[in-house]
Amino acid sequence: MPNPFKALRASLSMLMENVRMSVTNIAQNRLRSALTVLGILIGVTAVIALITTVSAVSNSITSSFASMGAGTLNLSVTGSDLKTGLSAEDLEALASLDCVDGVTPSVTLRARVSRGGEYETNISVAGRNPYWFTVNEDAVTRGRALNVLDMEGMNFVCLIDQDMIDTFFYGEDPLSKTLYLSGLSFTVAGTYDADSDSSVTGMMSGTPDILIPYTTALKLNSTNEVTSLTLYLAAGWDSASATEVLESTLDQMFSYEEDCYEIVTMDSLESTMESMTSMMAALLGGIASIALLVGGIGIMNMMLTSVTERTTEIGLKKALGAKPRQIQAQFLIESFILSVSGGIIGTLIGIAVSFGLCRAMGAGFTVSKGAIALGVGFSAAVGIIFGWAPARKASRLNPIDALRRM
Amino acid sequence: MRFERKPALSPTSPGSGNPFFSMVGIRKSYPLGDESLEVLHGISLTLEKGEYLSVLGPSGSGKSTLMNIIGCLDTATSGEYILNGQRIEDMDEDDLAHLRNREIGFIFPNSELLPRLDALRNVELPLIYAGVTGRERTRRAKDMLARVGLTERMHHYPGQLSGGQQQRVAIARALVTHPTLLLADEPTGALDQKTGRQVMELFQQLNDEGNTIIMITHDTKIARRARRTVYIVDGEISESEGGVDDA
Ligand SMILES: Nc1ncnc2c1ncn2[C@@H]1O[C@H](COP(=O)(O)OP(=O)(O)OP(=O)(O)O)[C@@H](O)[C@H]1O
Ligand SMILES: [Mg+2]
Numbered sequence: 001m002p003n004p005f006k007a008l009r010a011s012l013s014m015l016m017e018n019v020r021m022s023v024t025n026i027a028q029n030r031l032r033s034a035l036t037v038l039g040i041l042i043g044v045t046a047v048i049a050l051i052t053t054v055s056a057v058s059n060s061i062t063s064s065f066a067s068m069g070a071g072t073l074n075l076s077v078t079g080s081d082l083k084t085g086l087s088a089e090d091l092e093a094l095a096s097l098d099c100v101d102g103v104t105p106s107v108t109l110r111a112r113v114s115r116g117g118e119y120e121t122n123i124s125v126a127g128r129n130p131y132w133f134t135v136n137e138d139a140v141t142r143g144r145a146l147n148v149l150d151m152e153g154m155n156f157v158c159l160i161d162q163d164m165i166d167t168f169f170y171g172e173d174p175l176s177k178t179l180y181l182s183g184l185s186f187t188v189a190g191t192y193d194a195d196s197d198s199s200v201t202g203m204m205s206g207t208p209d210i211l212i213p214y215t216t217a218l219k220l221n222s223t224n225e226v227t228s229l230t231l232y233l234a235a236g237w238d239s240a241s242a243t244e245v246l247e248s249t250l251d252q253m254f255s256y257e258e259d260c261y262e263i264v265t266m267d268s269l270e271s272t273m274e275s276m277t278s279m280m281a282a283l284l285g286g287i288a289s290i291a292l293l294v295g296g297i298g299i300m301n302m303m304l305t306s307v308t309e310r311t312t313e314i315g316l317k318k319a320l321g322a323k324p325r326q327i328q329a330q331f332l333i334e335s336f337i338l339s340v341s342g343g344i345i346g347t348l349i350g351i352a353v354s355f356g357l358c359r360a361m362g363a364g365f366t367v368s369k370g371a372i373a374l375g376v377g378f379s380a381a382v383g384i385i386f387g388w389a390p391a392r393k394a395s396r397l398n399p400i401d402a403l404r405r406m
Numbered sequence: 407m408r409f410e411r412k413p414a415l416s417p418t419s420p421g422s423g424n425p426f427f428s429m430v431g432i433r434k435s436y437p438l439g440d441e442s443l444e445v446l447h448g449i450s451l452t453l454e455k456g457e458y459l460s461v462l463g464p465s466g467s468g469k470s471t472l473m474n475i476i477g478c479l480d481t482a483t484s485g486e487y488i489l490n491g492q493r494i495e496d497m498d499e500d501d502l503a504h505l506r507n508r509e510i511g512f513i514f515p516n517s518e519l520l521p522r523l524d525a526l527r528n529v530e531l532p533l534i535y536a537g538v539t540g541r542e543r544t545r546r547a548k549d550m551l552a553r554v555g556l557t558e559r560m561h562h563y564p565g566q567l568s569g570g571q572q573q574r575v576a577i578a579r580a581l582v583t584h585p586t587l588l589l590a591d592e593p594t595g596a597l598d599q600k601t602g603r604q605v606m607e608l609f610q611q612l613n614d615e616g617n618t619i620i621m622i623t624h625d626t627k628i629a630r631r632a633r634r635t636v637y638i639v640d641g642e643i644s645e646s647e648g649g650v651d652d653a
Contacts, residue, residue, distance in 0.1 A: 010537040017534050024522050316518050319479060320579070321507020321535040323500050399479050403514070 014326065015333075022334035025306070033338060036302045040342030040379055041349070043292030048350025048375045050284040052368065053357045058277030060363040062270055073231045073239055073246070074264040080257040085225025088151075088215065090253055094231065095131070097249060099242040101234045102131035105226040107217040108208065111181040115168040123164075125181060126208035127217025135232060143175050143190020150189075150213040158186040159211040161194040179210075182220070186212065239265040292378060295342065296386040303335050303390035307397075314394050315402020328395035335387025336380065343379020347372055425488060427453035427587070427618070432485035434471055445471050447641045448485065453620070458613040460629035461622045463638035469622045470591060472638065476620060477512060477589050478505045490586045507535050511580030513590035517572040519564040519579075525551060526560045529579045536583055550578040554608065570601035577608060581617075588612065588619045594628055606631050 026033045077085050086094070086105075095103045107127035113120050133145035140159065150157055158179065165174055174188045194207040218224050233242050243263050254260040307314070314327055351367055358365035429451045435444040445468045453459060463469045474480040475487065478494060481502075487494040490509055497505070506512075519528045529547040538546065551560055554574040564572055573593065580588055593609070594602035606628065613619050613633075621632060629635050637644045 009539060013539040014534070014537070028522055312518070313520060316514075316520070317531070317535070318503065319477070319506060319512050320532040321503050321583075323503040323535075325500075326535065400474050403479070403518075 014329075018326075018330045018333045019337070021330055022337050025334060026337065029306075032302060036298050036338055037342040037345070039295035039298035040292065040339050040382060041295075041346040043289065043295040044343045044346025044375045044379050045350040045353065046288035046291045047285055047378065048347050048371050049353040049357070050288050051281050051374070052351060052354035052371045054277060054281040054284060055368065056354065056358045056365050057361060057363040058273065059366070062273055071233045072266070073233065073242060075229050075231060075246070075261060076264065077227045077261045078259065079227070080254055080260050082257075083254055083260070085223070085227045086229070086253070087225055091226060091229070094246070094249065097245060099234055099237040099245045101232040102134070103129075103229050103231050104132040104135065105129060105214050105229040107214050107221065107226060109217060109221055111210070112183075113164070113168070113210070114180045115178070118168055120167060123210060124208040125210045125212060125217065127214030128211045129214050139192045141191045141193050143188070145190065146211065146213050151215050154215045154219055155213055156184060156186045156216060157189040157213065159190045159192045160188055161192055161207075161209050163194070164209050165191060181210065181212070239267060289378075292382060296339075296382040299335050299339055299383065300386040300390060302338075303331060303387055304393070306334075307331065307390050307394045310394075311397060311402045314397050315399045318397070318399035319403060324395040328391045331391035331394045332384060332387050335390070336383040339379045339383025339387070340376065343376050346379065347375030350375060425452060426455045426490060428486070428488045430486045432472075432475060432482045432487060434468075434475065434480075435483050445641050446475075446482070449641075449643045451636065451643060453618065456613070456616050456618055457634060458609075458619045458632045459621070460632035460635045461620065461638060462624060462626060462629045462635055464624060467638045468641045469624075469638050473589060473591050473622050476587070477510050478502045503535075507532060507583060509586040511583065511585035511588045513573075513576055513580050513588065513593045515592040515595035517564070517569075517576040517596075519572055519575055521564050524561045524563050525556060525567065525575045528564070528575055529582050532579060532583045546582055547578075550582045551575070553581070554578045568601075569597055570604060573597060573601070573605055574608070577605070581612070586618065588617055590619065590621045592623055593621060594623075594625070602628070
């Protein structure tokens, strides 16, 4: 009379019995069990702490990138033999495309700045166009922005930041005063806030101390071609479709030569970033899982010792009717319980450690369900994998040999 | 109190073809290097239901080897063994485990209780493997402890029991599944004379109630308590009618 419910009840009760016996045994060898659990605990803590921290940090970096770079594309030009960069006309042609709201070229140079007896070398100077000032409308703190006339006339005017004011105009009003950049005299048209640049290029290239017309900057660099610029997309365009339009225009400009330029979208930057951080997480996680491996070997060692010590118990249980797989289940459950309890505690500690690290680094912290699943799942797997051989050894003990020792 | 017997897996009743207990030409040899050492040289033994048999023999004669085969802990190299209508040869490990659980009640010289379980849990152990659960299991274990007079010691751990009490717990454990056969190897080996006598009286009662008992011993005084005695010498069996207190 096979009754499925009765069979299910019996195997459930068998499971409960095994759990009960395992707990009794674990409690009996308290110190040894605690040390074994500690091995797993340390491994899981390391894995969880590292992976959670790395992913939290990378998340906050990526999201700040995304908010900064929304609606912009970066173009960097390597050029061909015929055409090494983009001229002012090219920039205008790009700016006049439907998909482009405006462009800001990025031209940088280093200059020796002097006034009266004061001088400083290696000051970072950037060329700007009027559109940059419309995008960064809060940049100018006093005086005026650079305008079209400054561009066309390649005027020797500049805006300076607080550092420059402090160095060269301490206690003075800098407006309309003269400042020498690499020996050339520039008139100070205004002052600006160095932290106002919200673009990714601005962030990545660092903030310059002095802004001059980009045409003037090109001239100082003895060129008239721009090789790096940011394109601001018109409303309603996404980076993918804008990239297509831009590519066809740029291909034409470079006479269909290959590899003359590269359009970097935020998406591609983000994905590069993400693959970098996930590689990092994998690497760190890999190193940390060596600790977990060591913990697993600890479990195996304890279980093997336990099997040897309990030979008589195993033989007796077999004599009383325990089937090999019931013996195996008992030992597997024991190593499973040891390992998973280490895994749960380790996950909690790992999350706490990660929380502390994120707070210290100022990165936003989120507990990922994945990390918890990983910690608990990993330890469960370790318990089963490393408990398998000892449990099998126990299940295969010959009851006669086991009882002969009595 | 008499124990009702569960219906056996295959039909059995003495005289209806399959005997209750029958061994014919049982040989057992152990591999020893390239050769093999034969320990049992063709043992034949038949038992009726309700018999009380003692197996006597000097040390090394093969008593334990025979007991392992009777107890289905081991299989014979050759020969035929039928227990409660079931042929034991060629059974796999799971079948043997099942058989040990249902048909055999083992009593070992040193009780062999699990030290981390109390008396009740020790008696429950065979029922766990028999798939008996919950209250039913506890009830049966308690009944059996009452049967050996240990209701008061139910929650004592083996370390808190005397040798004789431990052996009685072991007897309760052997009886709790209502086995076909009680198999005792030197059951009084570790007991003093008085306690040993008490255990022997318990055996006598159990037999009076219809339990079939095989007891292995090398003590002729103990052996005489059984109704029938066989001798094992150098792996050969020789029958001899015994039983002084045959009533
Ligand atoms: N696994 C084995 N391998 C080889 N020889 C064995 C093995 N087990 C038992 N023997 C041998 O079989 C013989 C019988 O052993 P057994 O344990 O059956 O003796 P016994 O009658 O129970 O003795 P005792 O009264 O001392 O318990 C012995 O000579 C022993 O050395
Ligand atoms: Mg022996």
